[in-house]
Amino acid sequence: MAEREIMYRDALREALDEEMARNHEVFIIGEGIAERGGSYKVTEGLLSKYGAGRVRDTPIAEAGMIGVGVGAAIAGSRPVVEILYVDFAMLGMDMIVNQAAKFRLMTGGEGRVPFVMRTQGGTGGGVAAQHSQSLEALFYHIPGLRVVMPSTPADAKGLLKYALRQDDPVMFLEHKHLYMTKGHVPEGEHIVEFGVGDIKRAGTDVTVIAWSNMIPRTLAAAEELEKQGISVEVIDPRTLVPLDREMIMNSVLKTRRAVIVQEANRRGGVASDIASIIQEEAFYELDAPVEIVAGLDIPVPFNLTLEAASVPQKEDVIAAVRRSLHLDAVSQAAE
Secondary structure (H helix, E strand, O other): OOEEEEEHHHHHHHHHHHHHHHOOOEEEEEOOOOOOOOOOOOOOOHHHHHOOOOEEEOOOOHHHHHHHHHHHHHOOOEEEEEEOOHHHHHHHHHHHHHHHOOHHHHOOOOOOOOOEEEEEEOOOOOOOOOOOOOOHHHHHOOOOOEEEOOOOHHHHHHHHHHHOOOOOOEEEEEEOOOOOOEEEEEOOOOOOOOOOOEEEEOOOOEEEEEOOOHHHHHHHHHHHHHHOOOOEEEEEOOEEEOOOHHHHHHHHHHHOOEEEEEEEEOOOOHHHHHHHHHHHHHHHHOOOOOEEEEEOOOOOOOOHHHHHHOOOOHHHHHHHHHHHOOHHHHHHHHO
């Protein structure tokens, strides 16, 4: 299949366009997503193609638009609700957690909620504590929700197309720093199933598990470590729910070491849960404790320098890998 290099935001638009053409039940609502094309230009051009009935601006009322989306999904449509910042999804948590996530169970398996919430999170640009959070752990904790965090344009397109064909609510979490990144995306139909991770870089010495914007930083760290003679395998789960435990465990059993990188603050994070899975299933196979590299347990600072210091950087990943290999301890002992 032929490939071309396109931006992450363009890959998302292609997915929406193709699925709207394929299924007339798919529609989009959100703040400024129609004439303006969205703050990140993901929905640009869709209004003129599909009309105001299927690409509709909303007031600044996140609880209202999430409620409309969940209700429309239960009624048989396939809504895509765009929330500008994941921080603002907190205003609609009752509809997400108590309605969408539980509807299938409470109807004896007969009800369906084909609801997709597209939103973005993470640090970058100094937009402060209420516009910079990484809140995937909140959705990860709720049974009934699917949690998707693509790191590349190809994954973004393939996963979004798959999400729009599911009958369960999907939290589709993008990152503000990834929209203008470029990558190879296959032409034509491109689907990435949930629960299938991807090895972004093969290696033999240490397994590093990361997602979203931590993938580019982890890959940069892996390149630097290769110059030091260290081979790093980088695993991207792509979806946190469902999680590709088999891929993670196969890699960890091969390298016998694991480092987990998340942008979110550490306390109560997804990384801690993945670490517990590795410890339970491979404790006696490990040559070092599982390392977690995570954001600080503080609100994200407004100041750019402090913001960068509050979340993992390439150097933090390098240090964790070296700790896992006991290299710094060896060098200190030699001194």
